[in-house]
Amino acid sequence: MTDDVLVVGAGPVGLTTACQLARLGVAVRVVDRLGEPTTESRAVGVHPRSLEMLVSLGVLPRLEARGRRIGGLEMLDGTSGRTRARMDFDQVPSRHPCMLDIAQPDTEAVLAERAAELGVVVERGVELTALAQGDDGVEVTLRAAGGEQRRRVGWVVGADGGHSTTRQLVGTQLEGGFHGQHFAMADVEVDTDLSPDTIRMFTHDEGIAMLFPLAGRRARTIFLVDPPPAGVEAPTLAEVQALADVRMGGRVRMRDPLWLTYFEVHHAQVPRYRHGRVFLAGDAAHIHSPAGAQGMNTGIQDAANLAWKLATVARGGADARLLDTYHDERHPVGADVVRTTTVLTAVGTATGAEAAVRNLALYLVGHVRRVADAVAAKTTEVTVSYRDSVLSVQHAPHHHGAAQAGDHAPDPFGLTRSDGTTVAVEDLATAPGFLALVRCDDPARVDELRHGLGDLGTLVELAESDGLLRRHYGFGSEGIALVRPDGYLGLVDDTVAPEHLRRYLTETLHLATPATT
Known part of the structure; x- marks a missing residue:
């Protein structure tokens, strides 16, 4: 057995897993079906708890050099422009009471660089096509340009996203009770009078809108929309500008797009995170709305939870029963994130009596600091705890x-x-x-x-x-x-x-x- 662990997927979750395993002395192989790293900004917000975990990898200064520190989150009325609530992160119980907005390619570049320093090579253009588990390992089939190869590894971590092949190969699927939601997203240069130190969520009868400031004048904008016409993969700049004019009160002008796309999100989760010697993490295990910017963060924290347990077992130091606690601890967290992001998305589109209730709740958040601090702590995931775990x-x-x-x-x-x-x-x-x-x-x-x-x-x-x-x-x-x-x-x-x-x-x-x- 050459490799202790095969990590499938070289996104932030897979690379975090690989780096943590490598620093704990585990031999890791990382494969990704994409021939080159993505240039799409995708996930952008890194929460305080994730920043703390990335400190242990020695990468935080490099990430901060490429991103923008965010001090709070505001919810505004998209019609009037009035701020309904603001949550400042300065009281979040962390040495990093902020969010870091950074485009996903930059996050991946920093993590890949650290992986290389730890002796991990990311093999691109390599796809997992089959796996068969035994008592002492997993036989995997990998396909690359040169053909297929079979390899025996100790364990497999599927961090290969919402359309996970690993998830399919272990015979499980995402389960959820929600219809898919469609979003229009634009990674653009912006001109705005809004300060760049705050993430903003605009509520509007037609759907929520979100603005994530990035480095320089760059920003991520997201709009909840009706399903686009069949075969249309991306909106035009004019179309997203029209959405911004209506839902952001005309305060954001967009130009020089780096990426325009439509995407669909379901609110769902797999029933089990562990399948023998195979584990699912990140979007392979749970998918949900981008409201709250919790997807990548939940995945990074999946990786941190799994890696030390897997390293302890892979090195022969612990019984494999320890690995069951990965599901036991992280599945409830993923379920809570799915519920929370579903509510946040619904909040943005409420009308009538529901809107009145929403506005009252936002008034409390905006005018009672203790409530605002509690919501900020929840949003930034620093309230996650494993008190009920057998490991506590x-x-x-x-x-x-x-x-x-x-x-x-x-x-x-x-x-x-x-x-x-x-x-x-x-x-x-x-x-x-x-x-x-x-x-x-x-x-x-x-x-x-x-x-x-x-x-x-x-x-x-x-x-x-x-x-x-x-x-x-x-x-x-x-x-x-x-x-x-x-x-x-x-x-x-x-x-x-x-x-x-x-x-x-x-x-x-x-x-x-x-x-x-």
């Missing part, structure tokens, strides 16, 4: 406001190591593997914990500073928080009992044997 173990009473097992690890400013130097959880997470945050004054106990963790990750001793550890982690005089490689808390303990850590590693993560140094 809490050996401590919950302190109000403190994180629990299953939550994303807090990263407050002002944390210090035991030697007094300041530190950020985000910086610590750039080291591959688990991160054990420990508060303990007994060096012998710390050494025992470090030995128990072994080569699975890094242990860092923290000192209490102005009550930060108590407020954010619930620690008293001692405690341990085990941060998973995807940034979420696996074990939270207000003691430093080595046996709790050992049981978590062997019984919860199903490690074959305790790690050793």
Whole structure:
């Protein structure tokens, strides 16, 4: 078996999966049926939680150099131009309280560059045509210009989009109760008096419109439309300008189009994300409206959740039962995104009594900061938690406001190591593997914990500073928080009992044997 994992699809989800696997020591092969990377802007908004996960790959500065930081989201009345609600991201609990608007080709270029640095080669013009699973691997058939080849791999990750071949080959399909929705999209240069630091969603009786500012004067515009005539694949610039004139109140003038297209979106999800040794992620597992810009982000977070589990099993360190938790944790998140984006799309087209209810809700969002902050946190996906997961173990009473097992690890400013130097959880997470945050004054106990963790990750001793550890982690005089490689808390303990850590590693993560140094 030459390759541990075959990743099908070299979009943001597939490349994130490959990079995370490679940095965790797994041999990865990436194939994509397209001969060249896409030039179409496609997904553009990267949320705070995704930015945090991309930090661990060392690519955030490169992404920021190609994109535009967005400070908030506004919902406007498309007829009057009046702002109904605004959600600012400055209170989002993240070291990156913003969205990054960046065209998908730029995201893919940065991730492909990082993959190459990690020794991963993206093979283009290569299509998966068949697969057959066995007890110890998957035999795949790959077709390229030179013909077909058969290869045996350990695992397959299908990140090959809404028309996923991998999904078809494992015999599953998207399931949903919604009719397809059609959108007209234009990637254009714009002239507008609207500030470029905000994403805007315009509500209108004829359908929603969205404006995503990109670098320079470039922007993405999206309009919900009736099904286009048969055989017509793209609107003209004049047609999307006419839509903007009506739904954006004449405030946006478009020129120099880079990409014009119609696309159709269903609101649907596959019943299972895991099929033996094959996994589905991103649009291969769930598709929905672009409202809220959550599609690519949900996929990137699928990748982060799956990669560390697959790496742990592929390297022979854990029982394959660990992989079931990928579906268990991520399927509910995908279902929630489908529901949320469906509601957001309906909000934009409401009329009559429904419009009155919508307007009241938007009034509350626009005038009650606490409500606005809650909606912003939901939209940017920082409220995602796995508290109900079997991988989330809490050996401590919950302190109000403190994180629990299953939550994303807090990263407050002002944390210090035991030697007094300041530190950020985000910086610590750039080291591959688990991160054990420990508060303990007994060096012998710390050494025992470090030995128990072994080569699975890094242990860092923290000192209490102005009550930060108590407020954010619930620690008293001692405690341990085990941060998973995807940034979420696996074990939270207000003691430093080595046996709790050992049981978590062997019984919860199903490690074959305790790690050793």
